[in-house]
Amino acid sequence: MGFWSFFVIFCFISFYVYWYSTTKALKFNSDVKKGQKLPSLPSYYGTHSFFWLFIPIFLLLVSWFFLKPFILDFFLLKKIPQDFLANFGGKPKMLIDTIKSTNPENFFPGTNPVIIDSAKYFHSLKIISDSYVYSGVLILGLLSSTFSLRKISVIFKARQAVEKTNINLLILCSVIAIVTTVGIVFSLIFEALRFFDKIPFFDFLFGITWSPQTAIREGQIASEGSFGAIPIFTGTLLVTLIAMFVAIPIGLLSAIYLAEYAKPKVRSTIKPILEILAGVPTVVYGFFAAITVGPFLKEIAIFFGFSIASESALAAGGVMGIMIIPFISSLSDDVMSAVPQSLRDGSYAIGATKSETIKQVVLPAALPGVVAAILLAVSRAIGETMIVVMAAGISANLTMNPFESVTTVTVQIVTLLVGDQEFDSAKTLAAFALGITLFFLTLFLNLIALKIVRKYREKYE
Amino acid sequence: MSNTKIIRESLKKRHLAESRFKAYGILGIISATLFLMAILSTIYIEGKSAFKSTYIKINIFYDPSIIDPEGTRDIEEIKFANYRKIIKNSLKNYFPEVIGREELKNLISFISSSEEENLMKAVLENNELIGSDKIVWLKASSTIDVINKNPEMKNLPESNRLISDQELVWFNKLVLSGDVKFGLNKDFFLKADSTEPEQAGILGSILGSFFTLLITLILSFPVAVAAGVFLEELAPKNKFTDFIEININNLAAVPSIIFGLLGLAIFLNLMHLPRSAPVVGGMVLALMTLPTIIIATRVSLKAVPPSIREAAIGLGATKFQAVIHHVLPLAVPGIATGTIIGMSRALGESAPLLLIGMVAFIVDIPGSFVDSATVLPVQIYLWKSTAARGFVELTAAGVIVLLTFLILMNALAIFVRNKFEKKW
Numbered sequence: 001m002g003f004w005s006f007f008v009i010f011c012f013i014s015f016y017v018y019w020y021s022t023t024k025a026l027k028f029n030s031d032v033k034k035g036q037k038l039p040s041l042p043s044y045y046g047t048h049s050f051f052w053l054f055i056p057i058f059l060l061l062v063s064w065f066f067l068k069p070f071i072l073d074f075f076l077l078k079k080i081p082q083d084f085l086a087n088f089g090g091k092p093k094m095l096i097d098t099i100k101s102t103n104p105e106n107f108f109p110g111t112n113p114v115i116i117d118s119a120k121y122f123h124s125l126k127i128i129s130d131s132y133v134y135s136g137v138l139i140l141g142l143l144s145s146t147f148s149l150r151k152i153s154v155i156f157k158a159r160q161a162v163e164k165t166n167i168n169l170l171i172l173c174s175v176i177a178i179v180t181t182v183g184i185v186f187s188l189i190f191e192a193l194r195f196f197d198k199i200p201f202f203d204f205l206f207g208i209t210w211s212p213q214t215a216i217r218e219g220q221i222a223s224e225g226s227f228g229a230i231p232i233f234t235g236t237l238l239v240t241l242i243a244m245f246v247a248i249p250i251g252l253l254s255a256i257y258l259a260e261y262a263k264p265k266v267r268s269t270i271k272p273i274l275e276i277l278a279g280v281p282t283v284v285y286g287f288f289a290a291i292t293v294g295p296f297l298k299e300i301a302i303f304f305g306f307s308i309a310s311e312s313a314l315a316a317g318g319v320m321g322i323m324i325i326p327f328i329s330s331l332s333d334d335v336m337s338a339v340p341q342s343l344r345d346g347s348y349a350i351g352a353t354k355s356e357t358i359k360q361v362v363l364p365a366a367l368p369g370v371v372a373a374i375l376l377a378v379s380r381a382i383g384e385t386m387i388v389v390m391a392a393g394i395s396a397n398l399t400m401n402p403f404e405s406v407t408t409v410t411v412q413i414v415t416l417l418v419g420d421q422e423f424d425s426a427k428t429l430a431a432f433a434l435g436i437t438l439f440f441l442t443l444f445l446n447l448i449a450l451k452i453v454r455k456y457r458e459k460y461e
Numbered sequence: 462m463s464n465t466k467i468i469r470e471s472l473k474k475r476h477l478a479e480s481r482f483k484a485y486g487i488l489g490i491i492s493a494t495l496f497l498m499a500i501l502s503t504i505y506i507e508g509k510s511a512f513k514s515t516y517i518k519i520n521i522f523y524d525p526s527i528i529d530p531e532g533t534r535d536i537e538e539i540k541f542a543n544y545r546k547i548i549k550n551s552l553k554n555y556f557p558e559v560i561g562r563e564e565l566k567n568l569i570s571f572i573s574s575s576e577e578e579n580l581m582k583a584v585l586e587n588n589e590l591i592g593s594d595k596i597v598w599l600k601a602s603s604t605i606d607v608i609n610k611n612p613e614m615k616n617l618p619e620s621n622r623l624i625s626d627q628e629l630v631w632f633n634k635l636v637l638s639g640d641v642k643f644g645l646n647k648d649f650f651l652k653a654d655s656t657e658p659e660q661a662g663i664l665g666s667i668l669g670s671f672f673t674l675l676i677t678l679i680l681s682f683p684v685a686v687a688a689g690v691f692l693e694e695l696a697p698k699n700k701f702t703d704f705i706e707i708n709i710n711n712l713a714a715v716p717s718i719i720f721g722l723l724g725l726a727i728f729l730n731l732m733h734l735p736r737s738a739p740v741v742g743g744m745v746l747a748l749m750t751l752p753t754i755i756i757a758t759r760v761s762l763k764a765v766p767p768s769i770r771e772a773a774i775g776l777g778a779t780k781f782q783a784v785i786h787h788v789l790p791l792a793v794p795g796i797a798t799g800t801i802i803g804m805s806r807a808l809g810e811s812a813p814l815l816l817i818g819m820v821a822f823i824v825d826i827p828g829s830f831v832d833s834a835t836v837l838p839v840q841i842y843l844w845k846s847t848a849a850r851g852f853v854e855l856t857a858a859g860v861i862v863l864l865t866f867l868i869l870m871n872a873l874a875i876f877v878r879n880k881f882e883k884k885w
Binding site: 066069070073159163166167169170171173174175176177178180181183184187188190191249250251252253254256257258260261270273274276277279280281282283284285286287288290291292322325326329353354355356358359376379380382383384385386389390410413414417418431432435438439442443446447450 | 475476478479481482483485486487488489492493494496497499500503504507683684685687688690691692695696702704705708709710711712714715716717718719720721722723725726727731732733734748751752755779781805806808809810811812815816820838839841842845846853856857860863864867871
């Protein structure tokens, strides 16, 4: 039984169970002899039975989805002859991977027949196990829903039961947000700790050379690799600074104009235009930085007679700044619009011009909000990936020169993890150490920013 | 000097400062708009040429001695015949002066290798062709295409030009006799990735994006709406719900690449789900989209006036019934708008997908949720990282396609909002 046939059968059974239970409840109500009616509407009895069908099936299927790989591996390992496994000369995991990647219909000539047999077994197992599980859960679900039918009586309050289940389902959905955060933190911490087993924590945080080349063979020269993250952090800092250098003036000036000068009609046309900048996918900015801005800067440099790397921090940071503009402008615009009119009126009354009012009254009053906007923009810039992957360099240079090529935390995470990798080498684990730094840094910036915004709102509302 | 005079002079200065300040603001907006226009126009200029490609007119002789020497019309025979030789012979007839083996090899490289398959398909469809002559337009290879699209490259020195002087002579002969034209680049819309720029297409990654987004929608929409309803309408005010809220707000600000690390560590390494598969990409993006939809749900629930709830409760509905039967349906347009915007963000997202292996070179068009696939933005990234000259325009064309989808989705969101959303 494939997934879709299962799905169709499941839908049929659901409708049937709902209908059967509802009509049973209706009959119960119309049965005069019993004298008493059910405490809830008949449809709630139907829904109740449906839950008894749906919830066990859903739980079993989800656990099957996650456990399937392990169960299949277990059966496959049992199927492989012991002596073949012993003679294979590698980890059993490698053998299993080979078998899985072998197509029994179309294999390389010279493949070991045992492997082909196992591959055939594996592929049939994959299909058969699914159909077993699907039929199994359907039968189980039917049993549990017939069990629920027996509960239809005057003492059973179906609506309360159904609503309680519903609320619990809603809570479960809300908790997924927590589960995700916990998942992120734990997966990062777990892998990062494995990394710090190999490389001392302070070597990582304060080392000044980054060359994550680890050995392919044992005992190779320069097999250790060095994982000092300072050049990466300075690179990130440099790119972020350049981005802010572009984004803060443009974003802030636009926000001032929109909040204080622009007529409502102008405002309602210009705001969406600025927001388009935030909606353009970052891969597009990356392309723009690499294809247009990089070569353009290079030409300018040649014109003025100095040299600039083709993957300079300036190109990546500048384009990132363009991307960040709307983050700064729209939040600053909001906070400036929230400054009470009475403050402005007071300033006008003692003779200040509009620009003086903005500079000396509105901006200071909105300052916390503006700072929060900038912090959020910084955290956005630090975590931004595609622009720097496409337009900044890979090699870690410890420099603050914007014309040179630097690398960032996100670029390194991508370079270390794209492609095939051995999962327990320091090289791949380093990506998780960088990831956790990134996670906590952005979390910290966001928490501060949110706190500032909240405090600020309380002040004026 | 009287006080009035001092004030008048300083007033002049202050008014100047005033207009200067205003001009700065306008300057800020103008520069932001200019940046946007620069990006869009660059992409249009770079990418528009990828939608057309160069075709070369050749008289093909479907030589029976090559296609079907036995005369049996056997399908296997026709399938594996040497169509390259047929093209070569036709080119030989066109350029009788070319005789050398090496030269012929250069000459045949004018024609895209995909045309051999097309000839084969034509013959399979219509056996009558065998033994006949037919004038056909064959797709040129990428280098010829680049030269044809950028005629100024002909003036470059040989070393910078992609093609040799001799090839240029042949090409000019073709152009002069009118045997070169531009046609619609159908392969771009109908194929998946390829090592040859002229044969690479976007359909594979569009379908990959489609499967990925479908998973994202199926997983994130119900969960997010449920969470939004709970938090906004039913949750008691306590530490636990506060904690959930803080978590959701933080998740919205976590850099997308962190979700990729989560997917790699948990979905791939812990749970052994398939690499490069839309199902895993969809799961990662679903986690990323959850906060967006939750927040949209809450905002639109908040916009429904309390009188609706009070009326329902006053008529005897439970709190849960009031929310599900009356409040939620009124919030649907807002939720739909938020969902579409969340999906469009997921469509443009690529960083987390790089980490879970959706960055592979995939020639086949994916047909299911577990096939190896790549998505539109990652395809753009892949083409950008490829060195061949022909891929530049493809990259930009990919961006155009991506932006078109985004514009359509956002237009749909705006339409839904304007058409269905109720202002109270």
